[in-house]
Amino acid sequence: DRAGDYRILHEAALRDYLAGLPDLKVRLGGDPASWAITEVGDGNLNLVFIVKGARGGIAVKQALPYVRLVGESWPLPLSRAHYEYLALSRQAQLAPGLVPAVLHHNEALALTVMELLEPHIIMRKGLVAGTQYPGFAGDITTFMARTLFSTSDLALSAAEKKEGIAAFAGNHALCKITEDLIFTDPYRIAEQNRWTAPYLDGLAASLRDDMDLHVAVSRLKLKFMASPEALLHGDLHTGSIMVTASQTRVIDPEFAFYGPMGFDVGAVLANLLMAYFASAGHEHAPGERAAFEAWVLEMVEKVWNEFARKFLELWRAQGTGDAYPVSLFAGERGAARLEAERQAYMQRLFTDTVGFAAAKTIRRIFGLAHNIDFELIEDAKKRAISEARAVRLARAMMVETAAFSAIADVTSAARKLR
Ligand code: ADP
Ligand code: MG
Ligand code: MG
Ligand code: MG
Helix, strand or coil: CCCCCCCCCCCHHHHHHHCCCCHHHHHHHCHHHCCCEEEECCCCCEEEEEECCCCCCCEEECCCCEEEEEEEECCCEEEEEHHHHHHHHHHHHHHHCCCCCCCCCCCCCCCCEEECCCEEHHHHHHHCCCCCCCHHHHHHHHHHHHHHHCCCCCCCCCCHHHHHHHHHHCCHHHHHHHHCCCHHHHHHHCCCCCCCCCHHHHHHHHHCCCHHHHHHHHHHHHHHHHHCCCCECEEEEECHHEEEEEEEEEECCCCCCCCCCCHHHHHHHHHHHHHHHHHHHHCCCCCHHHHHHHHHHHCCCHHHHHHHHHHHHHHHHHHHCCCCCCCHHHHHHHHHHHHHHHHHHHHHHHHHHHHHHHHHHHHHHCCCCHHHHHHHCCCHHHHHHHHHHHHHHHHHHHHHHHHCCHHCCCCCCCHHHH
């Protein structure tokens, strides 16, 4: 893995490379010339190949030195593959079975070979089709509670925590993408912005003129930049989650860094809420997707409630980090105060979560990267109606924070807008 050895491995070069790795060669099986290699990358940044042999399959992800969605004019460091590998490895320890196993990593090539997730599909596609995933809330809340709690000052010594921050601090180019594309560009004129014109022209202009919103989103941006609470996935939307009827796997943690926990939890909630608002645009007959929509809002509540329950459970059982020294909370009186403080902590985390969910929603409607929940609504007017409802809720969640003190406030506001 010498530095300077980077080259993009397209099909033929990838075949030769994999054929030279004995473990992978055995896993795939058969003659390397017979392996089926398909590029399946549908993401914004990287190449992903699925390779299948006589015996088994693998997924191969390689970072490009630029943003795939935009092209070579927008360079992006290959080191993101290193951070993705580091995060995947850490998540596998903390939340076993909820991420694909890493089979091989080459730093110089910015390449990672993973377990092939099959027959899993990208969750967002399932949501567009109106599919319910009964195990999703349980799995994603286990993933978030464990990865966030266990990398925080509630669980770690001060030294361990700061080592963790340092290990991911170099991933700042990916953070900058979030800082610009999520927290800044949708609120100003920016070349990369787009929206469903002409229907949302007025809403786009009103966002650019809304100083309450600009203050709120800038506060969230500052929190994102200056609050290394825990190791975040950093891009936890429903396009980074692969599912079957009974399994959930989280992929694509290349945006991982130490940031505010509410950013990950808010990402999941935002994407469920967008699936909810988009649903009306996918129905062929009125009310056809009512059961799905009710389920999605149930999941919004369950994701927050189960996350909070699991996080608190971990804190009570494993809260041996340096932040709340046991010695300061002795006896019954100490235990009672500490428990009240835990509840207050979750309330603050909820407020952050609501704000980040709102920011994640607005960027998908006015910024560079849109999502298929809305994009696959062919009728632009229908799409704009769904998008405008989502933006209305998001604007309220970001600015009228006092009106959203519990998750039921979010779901009942969503229901009223539908
Ligand atoms: P990007 O960083 O470019 O968004 P992703 O890691 O999200 O790349 O992967 C892009 C696509 O490749 C995913 O949407 C999924 O369809 C497919 N994919 C990624 N990892 C796997 C895997 N381990 N097994 C099967 N398919 C995968
Ligand atoms: Mg992706
Ligand atoms: Mg998805
Ligand atoms: Mg990615």
